[in-house]
Amino acid sequence: MTLARALPNDADGWWFYLGTFLLYAAARWFFAWRQARHDGDEHPVRAAFAEEDDPGVAVTGGFRSYRQFAGFVGSAVLVVLIAVATTGSLRLVLLWTVVPVLIATLAYLDFRQAREAGSRAH
Template identity: 70%
Template sequence: MGMKLAHALPDDATGWWIYLGTLVLYALGRLFFAWLQARREGDSHPVRAAFAEEDDPDATSAALRGGFRSYRQFFGFVGSAVAVVLVAALTGGRLRVVLLWIIVPLLVIALSYLDFFQARKARSRAA
């Protein structure tokens, strides 16, 4: 029985494209939720409003939670990681690939919404 070493970074271009795609999906999710909010609020230029959205960093309270702004974000991140690990560990072959291709994008979009919601809540408290 051999031992496998875990790689921290991918060795091939496909792995890097997957990482890049995940980051792009997250950014597009945040932009979409900001655009949708601006449109609901009747902004005349919702695309501009979506790109102009900035989070006000609350470094002290975020540092207390390990860089997360709320416990919801932390548990969302941990829960997503656990879900991906469980799917990867309990399935195999094509089923694993299909489930991961479905679950991972859904979790990334859910986390981007959670981050958007937390930023919007923080802005409403500041105003």
């Protein structure tokens, strides 16, 4: 039982979890903002936040496509492989570079899926 994982006991672990959610939200907002600017919206910031309020767009919930599921599973497998196969500073460097890229990629896949669902609904 000494190897069992639990919720973090220190603030650093909780900051890591909070950081992943914040990075995901920031990436989703960035992609929505960029799309609104590309579409020529007068207020791209307002449009980026309004996208999250649109009930016709699936923002959260289950996997809506095989790409989302494969991206989630592949990301989880890659993070576990890095955590198991490396130690010390190499693990730290890889996790601090790979995990943000994976989070941003998953946010982009979710954004794209929501955008396609929104265009089909309208």
